[in-house]
Amino acid sequence: MQKATFTRLLLIAVLFLGQFSFAKETKEAKSEEQGTDLKTEIKDYIFHHLKDSHDFSLFSYTKENGEHKYVGFPLPVILWDEGLKVFSSSKFHHGETLAEVDGNYYKLYHSKIYKTDAEGTINYDEEHHPTNIKPFDFSITKNVVMIIITGLLMLWLFSSLARSYAKNNGVPTGAGRFFEPIVLYIRDDIARPNIGEKRYKKYMPFLLTIFFFIWFLNMFGMTPLGINVTGNIAITTALALLTFVITNFTGTKDYWMHQFDPLGKSLPWYGKVVLYIILVPIELLGLIIKPFSLLIRLYANMQAGHIVIGSLIGLMFVFKSWIGSPLSFGLAFAIMLIEVLVALLQAYIFTMLSALYFGFASEEHEHEHETEVAH
């Protein structure tokens, strides 16, 4: 009975796939007539979305006469170019025009600001990289706005949770009931086992902040507003750098001993000399690789998730068939669900590994002293 159902399902699936591939072929044939415009447009759209932008655009559409309409609001641009220059990003008109400030001309090209002449010419080198001067750009970009929003949200959420404790005699209310178990989880299952009962307390604020910061921003990335903060290399670098700095600033003597003298007393000095030519650089490299893996992992995961979802949504428009589009919609939906999980998972992994590194750094090797005594 079950076997019969299974074969029937298999048959349906085969038929489905056959139809699907057939549909794809016809559509491809059609779109070739229209040119690959749609595909490149989708690709550009996705990559544009992955980047930070100088204005907070919620969405954009193209009018029938080909004019691009953007819905959103401009953000302040702050440049350091022989003096501080502050102006609204509306001057760029989404990269369509030059911004003239104090007699200097700036052009927005691929989400980056270049200094140009009055005509807005951009010079390229052989590898098609612009050679124009890039002024230091400290603009309040979309990502910065999202960081501020997330920060305010966290401040509001957790300070109200803290207040609800004071008001309610140690019992959380409202959203606190949801967040308190997470706070406790980070304390009891991330910080305590990895750092140790004695020293975990001083790392708690950082671990909690970084967990909720990454998680909330990941979740904001799931919204259709086109936000990709944690999938930005500068953000993840800043976060990982903080972990790196805290790890090494709170490192104990034992930790540094381990870095520069990994074998300890197990080998006489003349034996160590040869090994340490290789070992010490490896240990030092490990010091940098740890936070580097943190920043790449978060960046790549979030970036990949956005690309996959963007592509699957884009596929709906590429297929434009009754079978392909719902199928890619279903896939996009499934991936979206996975991405919600990934959003939490990446925050967890980042926090977990940070705690692990802190644990290594603040560890005191009591057992080693014991063995010394035993000898």
Add this chain to the structure above:
Amino acid sequence: MEKLLEEFSLGLFFWQTLLFGLLLFLLWKFAWKPILKAVNDREEGIKNALDAAEEAKKEMQNVTADSEKLLKEARAERESMLKEAREIKERMISEAKEQAQTEGDKMIKQAQATIEAEKKAAVADIKEQVANLSVDIAEKVIKEELSDKKKQLKLVDDMLGDIKLN
């Protein structure tokens, strides 16, 4: 790698570090510290309450054990008292019985002695009376007998014959 470097925005890095540092500081001061403290306090409170409950339970157990002990003791005491009372009763009864017995015996003995004495007295009395009667009878008989000389002589002969026989 080159693409990553190109994507890296110093401005965003600057803002992120600054804002995150600020957020960390503010949350530390206004959220994490009071939250962790409240949670800690609560946990300690729960632990203390549990300890107190455990203590109370132990105390309660002690109290029950004590009362149990007291009850047992009381019961044992009652038992022993009852036993003692029973013993006393039995002893008293037996003593009384014994006393009664001895008293009875004594009385019986006394009575017997009295009876014996009375009997003796009665017998003596009877003997006396019998003797008197016999003497009287004998007197009368003799008076009668002795009225005739022959008979007097015969009597003396008989009497003498009796004496020999004795």
